[in-house]
Amino acid sequence: MSPPLVFTLENGLPLNTPLRQAICADSGVIEYRRFPDGESYLRILTAITGRHCILLANLCRPDDKFLPLLYLAQGLHFQGAASVGLVAPYLSYMRQDKAFLPGEVVTSRIFAETLSASVDWVVTVDPHLHRIHSLDEIYSIPTRALSGTPALKSWLDRQHHPLLLVGPDEESRQWVAALAEATNAPFIIGRKQRRGDREVRVELPKDSRIACNTAVIVDDVISSGHTVLQTLAALKMAGAPRVICASVHGIFAESADQKILRAGAELLVTSNSIPGKHCAIDLAPVIAPAIEELITPPAGTPQSARGQLP
Numbered sequence: 001m002s003p004p005l006v007f008t009l010e011n012g013l014p015l016n017t018p019l020r021q022a023i024c025a026d027s028g029v030i031e032y033r034r035f036p037d038g039e040s041y042l043r044i045l046t047a048i049t050g051r052h053c054i055l056l057a058n059l060c061r062p063d064d065k066f067l068p069l070l071y072l073a074q075g076l077h078f079q080g081a082a083s084v085g086l087v088a089p090y091l092s093y094m095r096q097d098k099a100f101l102p103g104e105v106v107t108s109r110i111f112a113e114t115l116s117a118s119v120d121w122v123v124t125v126d127p128h129l130h131r132i133h134s135l136d137e138i139y140s141i142p143t144r145a146l147s148g149t150p151a152l153k154s155w156l157d158r159q160h161h162p163l164l165l166v167g168p169d170e171e172s173r174q175w176v177a178a179l180a181e182a183t184n185a186p187f188i189i190g191r192k193q194r195r196g197d198r199e200v201r202v203e204l205p206k207d208s209r210i211a212c213n214t215a216v217i218v219d220d221v222i223s224s225g226h227t228v229l230q231t232l233a234a235l236k237m238a239g240a241p242r243v244i245c246a247s248v249h250g251i252f253a254e255s256a257d258q259k260i261l262r263a264g265a266e267l268l269v270t271s272n273s274i275p276g277k278h279c280a281i282d283l284a285p286v287i288a289p290a291i292e293e294l295i296t297p298p299a300g301t302p303q304s305a306r307g308q309l310p
Contacts, residue, residue: 001050001051002026002050002051003024003025003026003051004023004026004051004052004054004291004295005026005027005028005046005048005052005053005054006019006020006025006026006027006028006054006055006056007053007054007055007056007072007076008056009030009032009055009065009069009072010057010058010065010275012275013056013058013275014275015056015087015089015272015273015282015284016056018272018282018284019056019087019283019284019287021284022284022285022287022288023054023288023291025054028044028048029046030042030043030045030046030072031043031045032068032072040068040071042068042071042072042075044072044075044076044079048076048079048080048081049079049080049081050081050082051081051082052081052083052085052295053076053081053082053083053084053085054084054085054086054087054291054295055069055072055073055076055085055086055087055119056087057086057087057088058088058090058273058274058275059088059090059091059092060090060092060249060251060274062092066111069086070114070115070118073086073119074118082295083294083295084118084119084120085119085120085122085123085291085294085295086115086119086121086123087122087287087291088124089124089125089249089272089273089283089287090124090125090221090249090251090274091122091124091127092111093107093108093112094108094127094128094129094130094132095107095108095128095130096108097131097132098131108132108138109138112135112138112139113138113140115139116139116140116141119141120141120142120294121142121143121144122135122139122141122142122143123143123144123290123291123294124143124144124145124146125145125147125248125249125271125273125286126145126146126175126220126221126248126249127145128220128221129145144290144293146286146287146290147286148281148286149175149178149179149182150182150285150286151248151271151281151282151283151285151286152179152246152248152271152281153179153183154281154285155246155269155281156179156185156246157183159214159216161213161214161242162212162214163183163185163213163214163215163216164185164187164188164207164209164213164214164215164216165179165180165183165185165186165187165216165218166187166188166189166190166215166217166218166231166235167187167188167189167190167219168189168202168217168219168227168231169190169191169192169202169227170189170191170192171192172189172218172219173189175218175220176189176218179218185216186209186213188204188205188209188210189205190202190203190204190205190231190234191203191204192227192230199226200226200227201230202227202230202231202233202234203234204234204235204238206238207238210235210238210240211238211239211240211241212241213240214241214242214243214244215235215240215242215243215244216244216245216246217231217232217235217243217244217245217265218245218246218247219245219248220248220249221247221248221249221251222245222247222249222251222252222256222257222260222270223251223252223253223256224253224254224256225253225254225256225257228245228260229259229263232245232260232263232264232265233263236264243265244266244267244269245260245267246268246269246281247271248270248271248273248281248283249273249274250268250270250271250273250276250279251274252276257277257278271283272284
């Protein structure tokens, strides 16, 4: 069988080349532009009949990207792809997973149902799960919610200082504890009090190790950066000699990365899930095995009905 094809709607995705190399895939070629009224024009220039097609997407700030993504997925199905899967290392619309107030729209479920109708599977990394404990609760297609811990471990193993991992709050405990176990590093967990979207207070336990180790604030996602900034301030107050920040997903709304660096972080690193200048952790080794599993179905499995021409 021909190698799979990886398609993207966005140039310069840092995960594109390492992921294609990891799964021995070819690069799919499309023409994508906007009509003067803003509508999307898409043309698939690679022969795809009978080939597995993978959409690699950056779904940070997704609203302008999602509709063209659905069009491309359906277009690949219509032209005879053996399957069409989505690799979205950062999976959007996981926040509004219930109606907290009367009339609120539960966008996470609608997003999942819409995507499930257009692709055959989804692979993501550390989706921000709250009340939903598994993507299978809202997605009707196979999903793989992978952990970024192995990728972060690989990066931490290359650091040459005694490390103390720091989780900002109890929500991060399980995640930080797993990373600490994998790296044989000690860890502490802060206590966060949130008084609004932009007002956060973090308190750290009294611990003598703060003053004699490089403190590494680790989190799954940095968005506004308020929690990290408060944790950083608490570490400085406790006498931390050196603070670095590591996150799987770096959204960095409102220049949060620059605020973190100005506040005293000596280093800020993220994975290559979202394009940015802090990408230093490669997720391709984490994602590749899941893709290979999904595009290698058991013998006798019929081709997706979506792959048939209408």
